[in-house]
Every structure is written in C-alpha cells, then in structure tokens.
Amino acid sequence: MIVNGKNIDYKERITVENLLEKLDLNMDEVVVEVNLNIISKENYSDILLNKEDKIEIINFVGGG
C-alpha cells in the first residue's frame, strides 16, 4: 500500500488501527484518509486495508 506517498509492504492484512500502531502514531492525534475518504476513528479497528490502497495520515502536532 502507499502511505503518505511511500510504498509499504505488510505480509498480513492489517486494519487502520494496526497500521497506526506499526507506525507508532497516536490514534487520537491523526486524521486518516484512505483513497480520498476520511475514516472515522470508530472504524479504525474494522477497516481492513488493501494492498492497492492509497493512505494519507495527517499527524497533528500541538501548538496554536
């Protein structure tokens, strides 16, 4: 799959939640877009990613 423009290969099928864990990202501080659709946090553990998916993860940092 393509994550933020980079090719990443995982042997097993993973959910959005698994992907965030693998990338060491905090689920509460990101916005995830899969094939241009924003995914609700409630669905992170249900949605299985496919190898042709294009995923954008916006990882917010604090300050404003």
Added chain:
Amino acid sequence: MRVSINEKSFCVKEDSTLFEIRNRFKKDADVVILNGFAIEKDEVLKENDKVVLIKKGEIPSEEELEHLLVSRHTPKVYDKLKKEAVGIAGLGGLGSNVAASLSRIGIGKLVLVDFDVVEPSNLNRQQYLIKHLGMKKTEAMKEMILEINPFVKVEIKDKYITEDNVLDIFKNVDIIVEAFDSAKCKASLVSEILTKTKDKVIVAASGMAGYFSSNTIKTKKISNRFYLIGDEINEAKEGSGLMAPRVSIAANHQANMILRLIMEQKEI
C-alpha cells in the same frame, strides 16, 4: 480639477487649498493627510491629489467605512467577503490572528468559539492587550474586532467544543478555522467536520512553534474540503515555544486560504 477626499472623487475649483477643502468637507478634522503625508501647513492642491481628513477617535459611518474598504479591495472582492460567515474554533495565537485579518479585509460574519480567559502568557503571540487580562477571550476578541471594523457581525460562543456540540456550533458557517492548541483537539475537530458534514471546508494548522525558517510553513491541500497549514513537525515544547512571528505566519496562511476560497480559488 478632480481631487480625492476620503477616497471619494470630487470636482473642486483650481487653486483650492488643503485647509479650504478641510473647512468645507470636515471642519472638525484634526489630522489632514495629503498624498500619504500628515500636513501642518496649508498648501495649494493639484489635480488628482488625495486628501484624507480624520477626526481622532471618531468612528466613520457605515457607508463611509464601507467605501474606504471597497476602495482598498475592489468591489468584487468586498461584495463576496461581506456575504461570507467563517467559524473560528479557538481564539489563541492562531484564532485571534485569523479573526483580526479577516475583520480587516471586511468579512461579513465571524462565529468565535473559545472557553478560555486571557492570561499574561498569551500576550507573546495572541492579539490581546494588557487591558484584556482576565477577560473571556470571546469577549476580548469581539471588543477588538469592533475597534478594527465595527461592521463585522460577531457571534461569540463561550463553549468548550466537543464532538456533541460541534455541528450545532458551526451550523451556519461554510468555512471553519481549526485554531486549537492540542493535537488531539485538532485531529478530532477535523475528523468530525469532514465525516459528519457534507460540504463544510476546514482550514487547519499543525507545526508552527519555535523560530525555524518561515519558509517551512506551507499551505497544503489535502482534499477539496481540507487544507492544512504549518511545517507539520515543530510542536510546542520546552525550548521551542510558540512565538508571535511563526504563529501569525501560520494564522495568516489560514486567513489567506480562506480569502482565496471565498474568491473561488480552490488551489494553494
């Protein structure tokens, strides 16, 4: 000959002097500006001179102020701005600066939301003044906007935004500014707006702490409804605090993206 007096064109007789014009158009003006310079001594006017007459502290009439704004923004821009309502979630370094810029250009309406009060530590980057310390940020910002452009409609909501009230708070605006401090709140607001509304646009910000290069702060278009501003890296932490220059650069990226969206320029 034609001269401009307070941004309006008038025909006056040749050899009219500056003070004659003042006495005729605004006798009580205590500041007289000719072609951009404050003038103390009377002089003869020339064709196309620009005269601005000001009485200190006087609030211009709505018609006069509107005319002044239109002449700076061209009517097409101003007409569109005047019809637009923008919501601002958080009135800290980002939100207070976005609110000030949008007010200066003549936005129609702002919906300002914050639950916080102005603290001394806010003065290093937020628009507030010493006299606002201890005031609700919503009240203080409204007071400042009234002094910048009294004809902006300002609705204030002294509330902590949650997933349960966010849609109601912003139900009457098309564009929302994400101007929170915490990463969690930023992510949650963006996610709520994009997943629970059909056509609202959100302009968010992430990464503007410290004194890193100004040029690393960028506007990114994530989708038609989601724009992201910042360097996406530099969070507020010890040794790299939030400071006025980069925070207001990011805030004005947000304000300019909003202006572009209102002018139907969807690209970055």
